[in-house]
Amino acid sequence: MNNRIYPEVFFTRELNSFKVKILELHCPKCFSTDIYADLKDIYVCKECSDKNDFKDLLTTEQVRDRKIKNILS
Numbered sequence: 001m002n003n004r005i006y007p008e009v010f011f012t013r014e015l016n017s018f019k020v021k022i023l024e025l026h027c028p029k030c031f032s033t034d035i036y037a038d039l040k041d042i043y044v045c046k047e048c049s050d051k052n053d054f055k056d057l058l059t060t061e062q063v064r065d066r067k068i069k070n071i072l073s
């Protein structure tokens with residue numbers, strides 16, 4: 001591998017991590033927003049180490065709904 005070329009996979013990972021921050025997505029398990037993307041397009045929570053697909057991450061609104069549901073259940 002040529003060391004002078006920044007591998008595309010690293011760029012994708014950084015971009016995906018940035019996307020999670022911008023969209024303020026939450027971990028579906030502990031609701032933390034401290035999430036980073038790994039090299040296989042899996043999103044890892046730094047708080048609880050939970051791994052999720054992008055589609056499984058929650059928006060702030062979904063977190064709110066889930067908390068309300070938990071209170072009511």
Ligand SMILES: [Zn+2]
Nearest residue numbers: 027030045048
């Ligand atoms: Zn978590």
